[in-house]
Amino acid sequence: MSQAAYQPSMLDLTDTAPCLGPLGGVRRHPLGRGAWVDHLPAWVRGSDEVLDVLLRDVPWRAERRTMYDTEVDVPRLLCWYADGRPLPHPVLTTAREALTRHYAAELGEPFVTAGMCHYRDGRDSVAWHGDTQGRSAHADTMVAIVSFGSPRPLLLRPRGGGASLRFPLGHGDLVVMGGSCQRTWEHAIPKTSRPVGPRVSVQFRPVGVA
Ligand SMILES: O=C(O)CCC(=O)C(=O)O
Numbered sequence: 223m224s225q226a227a228y229q230p231s232m233l234d235l236t237d238t239a240p241c242l243g244p245l246g247g248v249r250r251h252p253l254g255r256g257a258w259v260d261h262l263p264a265w266v267r268g269s270d271e272v273l274d275v276l277l278r279d280v281p282w283r284a285e286r287r288t289m290y291d292t293e294v295d296v297p298r299l300l301c302w303y304a305d306g307r308p309l310p311h312p313v314l315t316t317a318r319e320a321l322t323r324h325y326a327a328e329l330g331e332p333f334v335t336a337g338m339c340h341y342r343d344g345r346d347s348v349a350w351h352g353d354t355q356g357r358s359a360h361a362d363t364m365v366a367i368v369s370f371g372s373p374r375p376l377l378l379r380p381r382g383g384g385a386s387l388r389f390p391l392g393h394g395d396l397v398v399m400g401g402s403c404q405r406t407w408e409h410a411i412p413k414t415s416r417p418v419g420p421r422v423s424v425q426f427r428p429v430g431v432a
Pocket residue numbers: 337339348353367376409411423425
């Protein structure tokens with residue numbers, strides 16, 4: 223086979239190292255109350271390798287939390303990448319840079335930290351909450367989530383009551399919660415009795431937001 227005839231198969235995305243699609247295709251969903259969600263399915267291509275690396279190389283930690291006077295297991299594994307800590311896969315560094323560039327005018331500061339959650343199966347979850355530790359308690363900000371592994375829905379509901387919205391988060395998908403979202407809405411990843419494999423979420427935030 224000539225070199226020229228061989229070229230097209232070399233473009234097969236499933237064969238290439240992980241890379242990012244264009245952010246131009248991101249779709250904004252205004253939620254009201256100054257909150258919005260941006261959604262871009264399959265932003266990261268070649269995500270199998272990223273998931274493998276995340277499951278293997280991140281020093282996952284189980285945590286316990288006090289709830290109503292009792293200590294309970296946090297139902298997911300965690301790891302926090304503070305400013306300056308190298309990320310476990312280079313495509314995540316590229317993703318953070320691309321997000322910083324894409325949202326520069328609107329956000330006015332870079333994405334810096336990376337929080338990681340590992341949902342081992344359908345029993346792992348995150349309960350309703352807003353990311354309101356730090357500046358996000360009283361100022362608009364953004365939290366960008368890249369999801370790897372088994373699809374799980376991200377649910378959002380307005381604080382004070384109202385119907386919830388559901389964003390399916392699949393392998394390589396991007397979701398960005400922006401504006402007042404952390405203060406005026408809550409989000410959750412519910413448990414499921416369906417058989418689901420592991421999921422890792424990577425949350426990029428500006429400094430001082432958690
Ligand atoms: O797993 C996710 O996509 C969401 C995680 C989350 O909401 C958080 O860690 O604050």
